Amino acid sequence: MAVRKKSIRNIASKNNFRIVDLRFRMKNVLIVYGIACLFYACSNVEAINFVKKGEAEDSKKNYRAALEDYDKAIKLDPDYVIAYTDRGATRQEMKDYQGAKQDFDKAIEINPNFANSYVGRGSLEEDMNNHKDALNDYNKAIELKPDYAPAYNNRGMLEDGNKDYKDALSDLFKAIKLNPNYRIAYSNRALIYIHGHDYVTAIQDCQTAIQLDPNDAISYCHLGDAYYGLKSYALAIDNYDEAIKLDPYATLAYENRGFVKYLLNEYTDAIKDYSKAIELDSTEPIPYYNTGLAEFKLKNYERAIQNYNKSIKLDPVFTYAYYNRGRTESAMKKYNDAIVDFGKAIELDSTDMDSYNNRAYAKMKLGDKNGCCLDLNQAIRLGSEYAKDSLKKYCQ
Numbered sequence: 524m525a526v527r528k529k530s531i532r533n534i535a536s537k538n539n540f541r542i543v544d545l546r547f548r549m550k551n552v553l554i555v556y557g558i559a560c561l562f563y564a565c566s567n568v569e570a571i572n573f574v575k576k577g578e579a580e581d582s583k584k585n586y587r588a589a590l591e592d593y594d595k596a597i598k599l600d601p602d603y604v605i606a607y608t609d610r611g612a613t614r615q616e617m618k619d620y621q622g623a624k625q626d627f628d629k630a631i632e633i634n635p636n637f638a639n640s641y642v643g644r645g646s647l648e649e650d651m652n653n654h655k656d657a658l659n660d661y662n663k664a665i666e667l668k669p670d671y672a673p674a675y676n677n678r679g680m681l682e683d684g685n686k687d688y689k690d691a692l693s694d695l696f697k698a699i700k701l702n703p704n705y706r707i708a709y710s711n712r713a714l715i716y717i718h719g720h721d722y723v724t725a726i727q728d729c730q731t732a733i734q735l736d737p738n739d740a741i742s743y744c745h746l747g748d749a750y751y752g753l754k755s756y757a758l759a760i761d762n763y764d765e766a767i768k769l770d771p772y773a774t775l776a777y778e779n780r781g782f783v784k785y786l787l788n789e790y791t792d793a794i795k796d797y798s799k800a801i802e803l804d805s806t807e808p809i810p811y812y813n814t815g816l817a818e819f820k821l822k823n824y825e826r827a828i829q830n831y832n833k834s835i836k837l838d839p840v841f842t843y844a845y846y847n848r849g850r851t852e853s854a855m856k857k858y859n860d861a862i863v864d865f866g867k868a869i870e871l872d873s874t875d876m877d878s879y880n881n882r883a884y885a886k887m888k889l890g891d892k893n894g895c896c897l898d899l900n901q902a903i904r905l906g907s908e909y910a911k912d913s914l915k916k917y918c919q
Contacts, residue, residue, distance in 0.1 A: 567599050567600045567603075569599055570595075570596040570597075570599040570600040570603050570606065571596070573592045573593070573595045573596035573599070573606075574592070574593065574596045574603070574605055574606050574609060576592040577589040577590070577591075577592030577593045577596065577606075577609060577610070577613070578609060580592060581609070581612070581613050581616070584616075584772070586613050586616055586617050589609075589610075589613045590610060590613055590614070593606050593609055593610035593613065594610075597610070602633050604630045604633050604634050604637055604640065605639075607626045607627070607629045607630040607633070607640075608626070608627065608630045608637075608639055608640050608643050610626045611623040611624075611625075611626030611627040611630065611640075611643055611644070611647065612643055612646075614626060615643075615646065615647050615650060620647060620650065620651055623647050624644070624647060624651075627640055627643050627644035627647060628644070630643075631644065636667055637667075638663075638664040638665075638667040638668035638671050638674060639664075639671075639673075641660040641661070641663045641664040641667070641674075642660070642661065642664045642671070642673050642674050642677055644660050645657040645658075645659075645660030645661045645664070645677055645678075645681075646677060648660060649677075649680075649681060649684070654681060654684070654685065657681055658678065658681060661674050661677050661678040661681065662678070665678070670701055671701075672697075672698040672699075672701040672702040672705050672708065673698070675694040675695070675697045675698040675701070675708075676694070676695065676698040676705070676707060676708050676711060678694050679691045679692070679693075679694030679695040679698065679708075679711065679712075679715075680711055682694065683711075683714065683715050683718065686718075688715055688718060688719060691715050692712065692715055695708050695711055695712040695715065696712070699712070704735055706732045706735040706736045706739060706742075707732075709728045709729070709731045709732040709735070709742075710728070710729065710732040710739065710741055710742045710745055712728050713725040713726075713728035713729045713732070713742070713745045713749065714745055714748075716728065716749075717745065717748050717749055717752060720752060722749040722750075722752040722753045723749075723753075725745065725748075725749040725752075726746060726749045726750070729742045729743075729745050729746040729749065730746075733746075738769050739769075740765075740766040740767075740769040740770035740773050740776070741766070741770075741773070743762045743763070743765045743766035743769065743776075744762070744763065744766040744773060744775055744776045744779065746762040747759045747760070747761075747762035747763040747766065747776070747779060747780070747783075748779060750762060751779070751782075751783055756783050756786065756787060759779075759780075759783050760780055760783055760784070763776045763777075763779055763780035763783070764780070767780070772803055774800050774803045774804050774807075775800075777796045777797070777799045777800040777803070778796065778797065778800045778809065778810055778813070780796050781793040781794070781795075781796030781797045781800070781810075781813065781817075782813065784796065785813065785816065785817055785820075788820075790817040790818075790820045790821050791817075791821070793813070793817045794814055794817045794818065797810045797811075797813050797814040797817070798810075798814070801814075806837065807837070808833075808834040808835075808837035808838040808841055808844070809834070811830045811831070811833040811834040811837070812830065812831065812834040812841065812843065812844050812847070814826075814830040815827040815828075815829075815830035815831040815834065815844070815847060815848070815851070816847060818830060819847065819850070819851055819854075824851050824854055824855050827847075827848075827851045828848060828851055828852070831844050831845075831847060831848035831851065832848070835848070840871055842868050842871040842872050842875065843868075845864045845865075845867040845868040845871070846864070846865065846868040846875070846877065846878055846881075848864045849861040849862075849863075849864030849865040849868065849878070849881060849882075849885075850881060852864060853881060853884065853885050853888075856888075858885040858886075858888045858889050859885075859889070861881070861882070861885045862882055862885045862886060862889075865878045865879075865881050865882035865885065866878075866882065869882070874905055875905075876901075876902040876905035876906060876907040876910070877907075879898045879899070879901045879902035879905065879907070879910070880898070880899070880902045880907055880909060880910055880913070882898050883895045883896075883898035883899045883902065883910070883913065883917075884913075886898065887917055892917065892918070895917055895918070896914065896917065896918035899913050899914045899917070899918060900914065
């Protein structure tokens, strides 16, 4: 059964000194096999044992082995709700969303009053960007089981994703009140405090989570995020190091450690961390994008372009990637290509004065004075002081 857990990802912005926080979710499987005999007549002990084995394999990320065990449990007991719910969570980890949906739906069909299945399906709906359906499932779980802390945790994370931080905090406080030893809720509440720039309180929640589980890699990652917010970069790196030591597959720890190293002008080491993140998950556009920024700093322009290309392929509306590919092409004196990319960035964000400024420069280099001046005037209308000086220099 999937319990919502989020982490933040730091990405360098197009101007290389701001950041954008993006959310990435990690599921924590809640061991629920002990509940089976409380809700159902457990006539088949062998089926229960297969579910236990499946949960053990899932916790080690041996997802295919876990599926085989759940399949055996279901074959022995076709109405075993826990087996469907757990198999749905494992399929969700494997991004088999259709299969996961079928399992959660089947679990709810067998017993429409089992709150755990609604929480699992809600988590899946979030991954499928069906936030309204996810909210309905979490609300249903709370209606069925008002003291079910994971439902409040997951609903809080959904609200956090919608930037409804007040309600998110309220749900996380409720989850912790129901279960004062709920490590995941402390870690997630820390994330919300980070979003509110309350880094000191976030650190306190992370420390509580780590006291409850010293092997909690994600809370160490959040500690790194909080210390980053305080500009305590050495402490941030120390905590990302600890997260990676505890979980060598902690993709975000590599990404965010790389970002801090980038801020410290350690571009080669930053690229190594981004490369590790890509090795672990090649479907995310941001590590490629950040690699491009670091390669640009090292004047490895061809490599920068290659990474921006990969980022854009994964996210065709990634405005910053077009902008920075344009900057790189301009540095390579490929002004026609640069103009196309700045134009795409403007198409995606018509308020982007930096793209107008940079496109104006590229047009000026190609002798298009009229086009240059039109772009500079638009940049001025958007509030660019830099464009005023450029207009005086090139257009008068």
